[in-house]
Each structure stands twice: as C-alpha cells, then as structure tokens.
Amino acid sequence: MSIRINREKCTGCGKCIEVCPGTLLFKEVEGSKAFIKYPKECWGCTSCLKECKFEAISYYLGADIGGNGSIMHVTEEGNELHWHITDAGGNKKIISIDRTKANSY
Amino acid sequence: MSIRINREKCTGCGKCIEVCPGTLLFKEVEGSKAFIKYPKECWGCTSCLKECKFEAISYYLGADIGGNGSIMHVTEEGNELHWHITDAGGNKKIISIDRTKANSY
Amino acid sequence: MDKKTIQTDVLIIGGGTAGCYAAITLAEQSDKEVLIAEKADIKRSGCLAAGVNALNAYIVSGNTPEDYLEYVKKDAEGLIREDLVLTMSERLNKVTKHLEEMGLVILKNKDGEYVTRGNRNIKINGENIKPILANQVYSYSNITVFNRVNIIDYIVADNQIIGAYGFHILKNTFYTIFAKTVICSTGGAAGIYKPNNPGLSRHKMWYPPFNTGAGYAMGIRSGAEMTTFEMRFIALRCKDTIAPTGTIAQGVSAPQINGAGELYDKQYGAPTTANRVYSTIEENKQGRGPCFLKTEGIGEKAEEELLKAYLNMAPAQTLKWLERGKGPNHENVEIEGTEPYIVGGHTASGYWVDTGRQTTIKGLYAAGDVAGGCPQKYVTGSLAEGEIAALSALRYIEETTFKTIYKEEQQEYERTGFEAVNKFLHHPEGIYTVFQLEEAMQKVMDEYAGGISGNYGYNQSRLVIAESRIRELRELALRLHAKDCYDLMKIYELLDRLLVAEAVIVHLEARKETRWHSFQENLDFQEKDEAYFLYINSIRKNERFEIIKRAFVGRGVVYEHTH
Amino acid sequence: MDKKTIQTDVLIIGGGTAGCYAAITLAEQSDKEVLIAEKADIKRSGCLAAGVNALNAYIVSGNTPEDYLEYVKKDAEGLIREDLVLTMSERLNKVTKHLEEMGLVILKNKDGEYVTRGNRNIKINGENIKPILANQVYSYSNITVFNRVNIIDYIVADNQIIGAYGFHILKNTFYTIFAKTVICSTGGAAGIYKPNNPGLSRHKMWYPPFNTGAGYAMGIRSGAEMTTFEMRFIALRCKDTIAPTGTIAQGVSAPQINGAGELYDKQYGAPTTANRVYSTIEENKQGRGPCFLKTEGIGEKAEEELLKAYLNMAPAQTLKWLERGKGPNHENVEIEGTEPYIVGGHTASGYWVDTGRQTTIKGLYAAGDVAGGCPQKYVTGSLAEGEIAALSALRYIEETTFKTIYKEEQQEYERTGFEAVNKFLHHPEGIYTVFQLEEAMQKVMDEYAGGISGNYGYNQSRLVIAESRIRELRELALRLHAKDCYDLMKIYELLDRLLVAEAVIVHLEARKETRWHSFQENLDFQEKDEAYFLYINSIRKNERFEIIKRAFVGRGVVYEHTH
Ligand SMILES: Cc1cc2c(cc1C)N(S(=O)(=O)O)[C@H]1C(=O)NC(=O)N=C1N2C[C@H](O)[C@H](O)[C@H](O)COP(=O)(O)OP(=O)(O)OC[C@H]1O[C@@H](n2cnc3c(N)ncnc32)[C@H](O)[C@@H]1O
Ligand SMILES: Cc1cc2c(cc1C)N(S(=O)(=O)O)[C@H]1C(=O)NC(=O)N=C1N2C[C@H](O)[C@H](O)[C@H](O)COP(=O)(O)OP(=O)(O)OC[C@H]1O[C@@H](n2cnc3c(N)ncnc32)[C@H](O)[C@@H]1O
Ligand SMILES: Nc1ncnc2c1ncn2[C@@H]1O[C@H](COP(=O)(O)O)[C@@H](O)[C@H]1O
Numbered sequence A, B: 001m002s003i004r005i006n007r008e009k010c011t012g013c014g015k016c017i018e019v020c021p022g023t024l025l026f027k028e029v030e031g032s033k034a035f036i037k038y039p040k041e042c043w044g045c046t047s048c049l050k051e052c053k054f055e056a057i058s059y060y061l062g063a064d065i066g067g068n069g070s071i072m073h074v075t076e077e078g079n080e081l082h083w084h085i086t087d088a089g090g091n092k093k094i095i096s097i098d099r100t101k102a103n104s105y
Numbered sequence C, D: 001m002d003k004k005t006i007q008t009d010v011l012i013i014g015g016g017t018a019g020c021y022a023a024i025t026l027a028e029q030s031d032k033e034v035l036i037a038e039k040a041d042i043k044r045s046g047c048l049a050a051g052v053n054a055l056n057a058y059i060v061s062g063n064t065p066e067d068y069l070e071y072v073k074k075d076a077e078g079l080i081r082e083d084l085v086l087t088m089s090e091r092l093n094k095v096t097k098h099l100e101e102m103g104l105v106i107l108k109n110k111d112g113e114y115v116t117r118g119n120r121n122i123k124i125n126g127e128n129i130k131p132i133l134a135n136q137v138y139s140y141s142n143i144t145v146f147n148r149v150n151i152i153d154y155i156v157a158d159n160q161i162i163g164a165y166g167f168h169i170l171k172n173t174f175y176t177i178f179a180k181t182v183i184c185s186t187g188g189a190a191g192i193y194k195p196n197n198p199g200l201s202r203h204k205m206w207y208p209p210f211n212t213g214a215g216y217a218m219g220i221r222s223g224a225e226m227t228t229f230e231m232r233f234i235a236l237r238c239k240d241t242i243a244p245t246g247t248i249a250q251g252v253s254a255p256q257i258n259g260a261g262e263l264y265d266k267q268y269g270a271p272t273t274a275n276r277v278y279s280t281i282e283e284n285k286q287g288r289g290p291c292f293l294k295t296e297g298i299g300e301k302a303e304e305e306l307l308k309a310y311l312n313m314a315p316a317q318t319l320k321w322l323e324r325g326k327g328p329n330h331e332n333v334e335i336e337g338t339e340p341y342i343v344g345g346h347t348a349s350g351y352w353v354d355t356g357r358q359t360t361i362k363g364l365y366a367a368g369d370v371a372g373g374c375p376q377k378y379v380t381g382s383l384a385e386g387e388i389a390a391l392s393a394l395r396y397i398e399e400t401t402f403k404t405i406y407k408e409e410q411q412e413y414e415r416t417g418f419e420a421v422n423k424f425l426h427h428p429e430g431i432y433t434v435f436q437l438e439e440a441m442q443k444v445m446d447e448y449a450g451g452i453s454g455n456y457g458y459n460q461s462r463l464v465i466a467e468s469r470i471r472e473l474r475e476l477a478l479r480l481h482a483k484d485c486y487d488l489m490k491i492y493e494l495l496d497r498l499l500v501a502e503a504v505i506v507h508l509e510a511r512k513e514t515r516w517h518s519f520q521e522n523l524d525f526q527e528k529d530e531a532y533f534l535y536i537n538s539i540r541k542n543e544r545f546e547i548i549k550r551a552f553v554g555r556g557v558v559y560e561h562t563h
C-alpha cells in the first residue's frame, strides 16, 4: 500500500476509481466514499492522486522502502502540478511542475 | 498461518487458547468459537492441535513452503498420539506415536 | 454472469503504448472497425501510467537507423532479429513527431532541435504521455474502447485467429469477441519472480505489476511459437523505490561507484545494459557493496531538476529524497538490480514474429513488449511496432477471404469459452488463496530459477526443482475459487504467470552457455559459446514446451514464417 | 488499565526451560516465594513448545565435562567462557536424571544405559517435555505462575535490581513487581533478520518467533554489560520447514551433498557447526547447489522412524515428506541456512555474567539462551544454568541486607512504569503498523547487516546504513499506537528487537576479523586475527553502545565482576 484516502475529504466523485491501472479502488457502497480494496496490489503510480480534485488521496512510502512518516498529495492549477509534501513533524514543502515544460534530464 | 479451526467442530472449550505460545487464539465473542486472530504470527508448533479434544484444529503447510493441499490433525488415545493426514485428493493416512517410547533417532 | 458476443474487424488486446498507437494507425489509414479491449482504463494503463522520463529510442541528427541497430546488437551480444530492429528503427523519428503533434512536450534548443540525453535519448515531459495517447484514440469514431475488459484467451481455428474471450472485471459480463484479425499488445510480465520488496511494498516494482504476461500465455496456450524467454530483463534501479536510473546516469553523468567509492563498471567487460547490473552484483558479492550512482556535488540546481524529473515518472524517488532529508547533491543514490522481468521491449522475449509482426498464428500480430526478437524498443519502438502491426493487419484483412462462422459454431465457442471461467466461480473455497499461490510461485522462481536471492544465477539441478514445483502450483491454481470477476482476473493472472514461468525455465535450461550476464547466468556453463549464437524458441504441445533452435536472421531480409 | 503491585522474593522472568528449572530448584532448596512471570503459558511456551528431538548436551560414558568443554571450545574457535561452560557441563547428567524422574522418556539399551546419538546426544521422546516441566512447577506450593504476563523492563536502583514492570496481555492489568532478586530466562531473539519465508509462513522459523530478545533489551536499557552479540547463530535446517537437521545427520548418518551429489563439507576447514552452514552457502555461491542431506536409500524402516521423530519436534517436516509423496528414503532432504538468530544457548550472545550467572546488575541473574559466553548449552545446559542461577540467587538473598522501599518511592516507581506504556495507548494512529515496522527492520538487517540475502556477509559501508535506519525505525516505533495490551506487547517486542539489532550491528562492527564463518563474516576482514581473541562486550550509555574488549576467561577460575 502506498496511498491513503481521507474519508472526510472524499466526495465520492469516482474519478480515481476510473483510472486505477490495477482496478484496486472501489466505493464502499453505491454513492459513498472511495477506498482501496487491495492495498498490497498498489503500484504507487499516483494516477489516482492526480485525478482527485479534493486532495483526498495521499501517497507515502512503506517503511520497508524507507518511508519515514511523510505524505504527499498533488493539486492542479492551470498548467501546473503542485506536489505537496508533509513530513512526520508536520513541515510542508511544495514542488511545482509546469506541464508545458520538458524535464532538464 | 498454518492452522485452520473448524467452526462446526469447535465447542468453545478454550483449551487451545490457553496454550498458544503466541497468544494468537481468541474467542469470537464470549462463549463462542475459537479463531486465530493473527494468522501470520502462527509458529506452527501444533500445541493447539494437541489440546483440542474435538478435532477442530488442523494444520497445513503454506504453499510458499511446499504445501500441496494436505491437512493434518491429531487425536489422543491412552499413551498414543494419532496424527491424521488427509491429502488434497482426500486420501487419508495415520501415523501413531507411543508417548512412552523414545525416538529411534 | 451475463454473456455478450461482439464482432469487429480488428481486435486490439491491451490499450497501452503499442495498442493505442496501432488503433490510431488503423483509424487514420482505414475505416475498419477497431475494438480495444483493455483490462484497466487506457487513460492510465500499462507502462506509461506514472509517466516516463525520456524517449530512449530516437535517431539523433548525424545518426542512422543502422547505427541504432548496431547499438542494440552490441548491447545484446549480437543476438537480435536484425530485420525487426531495423524496421523499428526506421520509424522512430516519425512516431516521435506524431507524438509531439498529439501534445507531448519535447525539449528543444534555440534552433528548434530536440535536445539529446546521451546518444539516443531525447528529453520530454512524460508525465501525461498516456492521457495524450488516450485522447487521440478517443478522437476517432471507428475506435471503440472497452475499458476494464480482461482478455483471457484467443479463439483459434486451424491455426488462424478468429477472436478472443474476456470478461468485464466490474460488470460481471463474459465476452466472446470475433474479429478478422487481432493485435496483441498486452506488454510483458512482472511478478514472475519474487520482487525486491516482497512485503507491504511488493508492488513497488519497476515494471507494471498489472502486466502479467497474459499475451505470452494466451499465445503459448494456442500453440504460438515464442522466442528468447531466457533473456530476462533485470533493471538497475534506485534502491527501494525501484525508480529508473538512466535519468541520473545520463542526465547528470553520474558513474557507478562501490561502497569504497571506487568506479567499478569498467572492470566487467563492455558497458552493456546487462553488465551494468552484473558488475553491481559482483561488487556486492565481493563484499564491496553497496553500490551507488555518484551524485554528490552535482549542485543544488541539478538536484532540484532531478526532484522534478522524478515526479514526472517515479514520484516515489522524489519522496525518498525528501524522507532522507538529503537529495542527490548531498548523498549518492544507492542502486540495486530488480527481480527478473520478461519484457520484449527492453530485452527480446516474446512472440516469434515475421518482419511484419505476424505471429505464427495466422492473423495474430504482436507489438510492443509482448513481441520478441527486438530489444530496446522502449516507448517509441513500441509505437513503431504498433504501426507496423496495424499496417500488416490491414493488408491481411484485404488479402484474406474469411470463412463465415455459423450460428451453431458460434454458440459452441461461446459455451466452451464461458465454461472455462465459470468453473472457478463454482469451485469450493480451498486452503490457499490466489495471493498465496502467487507468492509461492515467486519464491520458487527466485530460489530455483535465478532470482535476486541467488544473484540471478541458475543451474540444471535447480531448474528441475523449479519446473516440477511450478507445475504443482498450476494444479493448485486450477482448483482456486473465485467469488467475483476480480478474483477471476487474479486467477488468470496467476495461471498466465505460471505458464510464463515454465517457459522461462525451459528456455533457461536450453541455453547451455552464459550469453548475457545476470539476464541469463547459467552456472553450469559460465562462458559464452558461439554454438549458441541462435535463437531459443519454443512451442507448447501436450502440456509440454518443445524447444526449437532457429538460425540468426539478418537485416535486409523479410522474414516469413514457413508453416 | 488496572494497576497492581506485587511483592515476591524471587522473580523469574520467562517460564521456559531455564526459568522453570530455576523455579523448581528454588522450590526444592528453599521456602522462598517464587513468582514466574511468563508472556505465554508455561505448558507450551518457548523453545520446547513443539517438542525437541534429543538432549544434545550429555556426558556419555567414558567422557568427562572437560571433554564437553573441549568440544564446545573447538567448535567456537576457542572463544568461550571456560568457567561457564565447565560449570554447566558438570551438571548436565544430573539435570538429565532429574528430567527423567519427572517423566521424560529416554531411550535405554538392554543394560539400562542411555542410548547415544553421536558423541554427546541422547535419544528421547521430547514431544511433551514442556508439559512435564510445567507439571513439576505446579507441584510446588511456593511457586506462583503468572501466565500471559509480559515483562517489559527492570526496576533498578543504584545498579541493583529491585523488580520489574509488566502487563497481562489479556486482562488489561499493569504490574509493578518488587523482588529481592530476579532471574532473567527469557530466551534469545528471533525475528531480528528477515526470515527464510517472509510471506505467509514468515513465522515458520526454527527459533520461537515469540522469543523476541526482551531479556537482552531490558538488560541493555538498564545498563547491563552484554557479550558476543556478533556471534549470531545460523542454523542449517531442512529447506522451507526450517526443521532441525541433526536428527537426520546424526540419526541416519546422512552426509551433506551438493546438487551434483558430491560430498563437500570436508573442503571448508574443520567441520564445526558454523562451517556446516558456511560450506553449504559457498557451494550455492559457486553454483553447485542446492545442497542436501543424503538420505536416499536409508531404508523404509528408517524413513518411518524419521517421520515419527519429526512429529515429536517439528511436525511440518513430516507433513512435507507426505506432501512430496516421497520420504527421506526416496528423496534427499534439501537444506538451507536460516536467518541469523541471537541465542546464547547455541552460540554465545547475551548477558556478561560471573561464574554464578550474576549479571553486572546486582541481584539480577541470567540463565539459558539469554545468558552469554556459554554456547551449546541446549536443553540440559539451560536447565543446568537455571540451577546455578537459582542457587546463586538464594545465596544473594541470604547475604544481602535489602533496603526498604517506602510507600512514596513505591508509588513513584508505579507511576513512571505505567506512564511508559500508557503513552502508546494514547498516541494517534499513524501511517505505519507495528508489523510494517517489524518487516522494515528485518529488511534492513537482512540487506545491511549480513542476512540471508547477502550470504551473511557484511562490511562497514553497510553497517553504517543499517545503524542509521534502525535508529530511524525506533523513532517511528516510539510513535506507534496500541489499542490493547496485545498491541502493546507487539510494540515492546519491536522496540526490543530494534535495540538488539543495534547491539548486533555495533558488535559486528567491532570485530575486525572473521572469527566464525557465516555467523560473523566480516567482508572487510575475511581472515581470523588472533588480536581478536577476546570478547566483544558492550554497555549502552546515553543511547549509544560503548564497546568493551575483555580478555579470555579460562576454566578453573571463578570469574567475578569487578565493579
Ligand atoms: C514500466 C516502465 C517502462 C519504461 C520506463 C519506465 C517504466 C516504469 N522508462 S525507462 O525506465 O525504461 O527509462 C521509459 C522511458 O523513460 N523512456 C522510454 O522510451 N521507455 C521507457 N519504458 C519502456 C516503455 O514504456 C515500454 O517499453 C512501452 O511502453 C511498452 O509498451 P506496450 O508493449 O504497449 O506495453 P504497455 O504496458 O504500454 O501496454 C500494455 C497494455 O495491455 C493491457 N493489458 C495487459 N493484459 C491485458 C489483458 N489480459 N487484457 C486486456 N488488457 C491487458 C495493460 O493494462 C496495458 O494497458
Ligand atoms: C527452538 C528450538 C530449540 C532447540 C531445538 C529445536 C528448536 C525448535 N532442538 S535442536 O534443533 O537444537 O536440536 C533441541 C534439541 O533437540 N535438543 C536440545 O538439547 N536442544 C534443543 N534446542 C535448544 C534448546 O531448546 C534451548 O537452548 C533451550 O530450551 C533454551 O531454554 P531457555 O533459555 O529457557 O529459553 P525458552 O524458550 O525455553 O524460555 C524462554 C521463555 O521466556 C518467555 N518470555 C520471553 N520473553 C518474555 C517476557 N518479556 N516476559 C515474560 N516471558 C517472556 C518465553 O515465552 C519462554 O517461555
Ligand atoms: N549508466 C548508464 N550509462 C549510459 N546510459 C545509461 C545508463 N543507465 C541507463 N542508461 C540509458 O538510459 C536509458 C534509460 O535507462 P533506465 O532509466 O535505466 O531504464 C536507456 O537508454 C539506457 O540505455
């Protein structure tokens, strides 16, 4: 597992469910919140994060691969993707990416 | 996990729960059936099997360590322990051990 | 379960890189009805889901397709299908242009030329490459997309394809699809071997865990000839996150160093893709690990750009740097080899195809990672193969007179297809779950068929054990219970992987030399042997794989199947 | 959570082999109040839960305790505490006799003499050895047994033991136990390293997964001196089931052979316990694995007896033979090395004790697998140490004037003890579970501190990474949430293992030679170096381990702590 869905924030719009390449996301009951049914099957591709317009999905690293308590979510603003990272101590950082620009590497 | 508890056969006597060296066995609700609460914590020591007078607990090998569908339970008769093995095809075999005799090896 | 029967001209199985591009080609070049059956959703399915970092295959100015062929050939110790690599290479730049027109952002210099990374790569923003392809697909009215439809087997009559079976993962519908021609583009296979992080993060692998070798297995079950399964792909990746390393290695020219800080890759022969892994494994074996990409001191700016680049492809690596409180400018990046994947887009495992990408089953084409003989196709090569397969398929439709399938025959196909899946829904629940058998399979392959734990080496004694246990596991898998279509999919994924695993074992056994270090490390025969300068192919007959050795196919020729 | 305060003369922590026997000794020799606090239930707790196969330590007729000492010394490359091994050896036969009187079945020949297996082992029916010991314990009125009470820390004042804290796993009760003297007999530590079968069967390990190094960790936290954590025990075991091999190796004289059927153990130096593992690992590395115990052809009768023998000790192995449809007469038994355990009863890790088994904390004694310096004690040696510790503890009570603990002081102890556990019950739920952090720890130890995946070798570069990540994991563990006392136990188990892990790392680093192949394989220093013919000890101060090197202690002397 590398994602968490915040039930408070989820509106049940269903967009994350549509894209997941592993068919891992479902609704609890018709019309309600999204949840990850097969957490160990998650690839961590972050497709679902990018779909969610409600900042309801966040991503983290399992402790087995070096996770140290941080979580990350992503928001979209025009051509920009903002990646928001909050570490275990509550410190926040944002990395913004202009989708119209190529990588330097 | 390497044990299974048959709910039909379990009388809820609680003896298996008493001995488990990992404190893994519990009752579903007071007075009801035994179940293994932390299956991946099971050592496979078979202590619980030997306590159960109702043939309710059986033991098997996980597929990751070569399990091929057989299950095993044990009954006691005087000084003898009878180990009953049923393979995937339903074939049965009993190996009996006299507790008053030492191993040859 | 509902049952539906569908008719189409062209069925494309797998709407990934190659599949989408094949559909686009068909839509642009014909008015044929095209159906894409995709187990996930084409917007974010397959290799491109998270994004990619560069286009790894491009003919940069001053170079020719032959140069690319030479590079691929050298990297593969000579053993490639030259006809395939060349026909792919010739199309690389054209499909790149097309991708740019669709919306992909590619880095250009002031003169409007693509900026290269290394000798063959160009720099992009690949985060949304898959949505771009999907949008293009949806713009054509003669393409129908079935998302969440998992294809499980071909329908073949007299060695000619006539369709495929599948089911909707969520809607409980069984499909019998009849098609004049089929393009298989299901990608390669991950999850055959025990992964690097078998616990919670077991799916944090490089190759998509949802590409489970379905296309290989369907071909194998239908008697198609397959090639080079022994040339496994083992990626050199960032430790733990299994994120790609090329971006760092090429991007900031970071060399590989061992635990003592020494450069080591030069000491292990030519710096091929395989040797980059092998040298690292050897350093570890000698006790000089762990190994790193030497990034310390690249500067703050470079560090910042790397953090961004990885968010566009493998966000875990950026998060990892943040978790460590140290980016690549301040700490070298530890590297490791991955579990072996079977993937015809990096190495050469897959269908044995003719130059037009037709498999040995008439009317069945293969493109992308599922197609053999043509390594290092990557994104652009997969697009190129999608195009080649689409064009061949079109020609095939034109040139073939198709037999009518009568109602009763059709019903018989529907019945037998459905029964195969239906039985799983009616099996009683057993001791083992599908996940447990998958884990068991991965452990067997790891320990007995050259996985990570044995540093990728294998020998005959181990393969014998592997094969017998893999066959036992298939028996157990055939008895599994499915409560819904998701379970059914998992069972098929397992059965497919078990079949691919068996093919890998048989191929590894057949190559009695060591051709590619790590990728195929035969500990009984530790040297390269020119007697094995040939392709190891196989066909499954009566539940057993038969090995066929085929002679080298050079460039220039148009290779055709002779049956 | 309820809070209870208990007073007793002698507190025994861990009612296993050594603990039960210490209690029996105390009950037979005194009228002191004895309390056994056992995290499980003494009927089937600890190493003996499933049964054991033989008594591995016995002075057979014609041999002397000195012979046993010589054997142990040779097997450990000389580095043992001779005073400890000799005082143990002198009691082996006496405790065996006592066990037999309690009801243990021991094989005798027609003359009424014990039948030996090899040179030092005698044959028994060990299936119910633990119930026999437990029954004996319950027969004394001055022994109280607290089952399901998990002890988590000592209460120490001015380096003198005054009691311990614990809680009932099921009853939600926190205990503050005051005692004049404490005997620690919590066994060794499994689950520090990634186990052989990390998936479903991750607890199908040799050493009990419930012996989590609590005794080591409590000592470390209280500033006790510990010894030889770098001498890990790696068992050579039956593949997959991790069942003991001695029964086969000695019982039917089965030699070790490689995948090609060749005998190999003679080629790797003296046939010590360590070299039996090392030689197998090396054969695998050279590509000549897998390795086996050569049992083919032992005969149907021998096969039948082996099937029975394993049911009395490791039933999984019998089931495995049945699953394969081939018993040992028809198929050789594949072997593998286990993950490294920390266990003073097979190797020598544990408390640094004086000849009377007193630790460096006054009034605290150690016996069995938790006590260091005395390898190959096994069942009978653990009983012997239980006896020695009990007798020393009795003498200590007689010779010591104990300070009164006043009401307020007592309440202060209760309060601080309780707060330490209570905070976990109030932490918010975080991202990680205790199981995930455990897995993460095992992975770090495996990859960076000489686990299975690196063939047990380690180097300085790796240890540095291991130590820093283990300390990070402790920070994460300290923030875990417990919803009940089972969770609390799991958290303490994890914290204890993390501390043991750190000790192991620091000790491995300190021994700049390779003293015992596989057990301690320092890839930076691959040879034995007589400059390291000394004990590596440590004491933790200000959250860091300090290394103390101590000179060899010979037989004959009575070693006393000098502080
Ligand atoms: C996984 C991966 C791959 C790459 C990279 C990073 C990562 C993390 N990097 S770098 O690291 O190499 O650097 C890339 C990069 O930066 N540049 C590059 O050129 N190539 C990269 N690759 C390689 C290429 O991406 C790759 O070769 C091609 O994309 C392969 O294309 P194709 O062969 O079409 O595979 P696909 O995964 O795109 O599509 C397969 C589709 O089939 C579906 N499917 C599978 N089974 C099915 C079934 N039974 N029924 C129905 N549908 C069913 C899948 O869902 C998928 O949509
Ligand atoms: C695990 C194992 C061990 C052996 C064997 C097979 C197997 C599978 N084999 S062969 O393979 O070697 O052959 C044996 C054999 O055939 N013959 C032999 O002589 N010795 C064998 N051993 C070795 C001996 O058995 C071993 O050295 C001694 O039994 C060790 O005795 P001791 O040190 O007392 O450990 P214990 O496990 O019995 O008791 C520890 C107890 O402490 C409890 N405990 C632990 N933490 C506690 C806490 N925090 N609070 C309260 N209680 C807390 C435990 O529950 C346990 O009861
Ligand atoms: N160390 C390296 N030196 C040169 N090229 C590399 C190196 N590592 C990766 N590459 C190339 O970078 C691209 C992507 O590689 P990877 O990210 O490892 O999949 C491929 O074209 C590789 O051949």
Ligand SMILES: Nc1ncnc2c1ncn2[C@@H]1O[C@H](COP(=O)(O)O)[C@@H](O)[C@H]1O
Binding pocket: D056, D118, D121, D236, D244, D245, D246, D247, D249, D250, D273, D276
């Ligand atoms: N291959 C062997 N040769 C001789 N003795 C052995 C062998 N394997 C185990 N033993 C002894 O058998 C006893 C139990 O060993 P084990 O079952 O491996 O724990 C110990 O006394 C070992 O020293």
Ligand SMILES: Nc1ncnc2c1ncn2[C@@H]1O[C@H](COP(=O)(O)O)[C@@H](O)[C@H]1O
Binding pocket: D075, D118, D119, D120, D271, D272, D273
């Ligand atoms: N540590 C050991 N414990 C028991 N037996 C061993 C051990 N090491 C080697 N052996 C083998 O067991 C046989 C009997 O050895 P011994 O018990 O020393 O007489 C010898 O021939 C050795 O090969």
Ligand code: SF4
Binding pocket: A003, A019, A020, A021, A022, A023, A024, A025, A036, A041, A042, A043, A044, A045, A046, A047, A048, A049
């Ligand atoms: S990260 Fe990817 S695989 Fe995981 S739940 Fe989201 S979309 Fe699915």
Ligand code: SF4
Binding pocket: A005, A009, A010, A011, A012, A013, A014, A015, A016, A017, A033, A034, A051, A052, A053, A054, A055, A056, A057
């Ligand atoms: S996209 Fe976000 S809001 Fe919509 S269902 Fe998924 S988690 Fe809920």
Ligand code: SF4
Binding pocket: B003, B019, B020, B021, B022, B023, B024, B025, B036, B041, B042, B043, B044, B045, B046, B047, B048, B049
């Ligand atoms: S086999 Fe042993 S560890 Fe497993 S549940 Fe039974 S008593 Fe507990």
Ligand code: SF4
Binding pocket: B005, B009, B010, B011, B012, B013, B014, B015, B016, B017, B033, B034, B051, B052, B053, B054, B055, B056, B057
């Ligand atoms: S011992 Fe048997 S009958 Fe009694 S609670 Fe356990 S499973 Fe049920």
Ligand code: NA
Binding pocket: C452, C453, C454, C455, D452, D453, D454, D455
């Ligand atoms: Na290894």
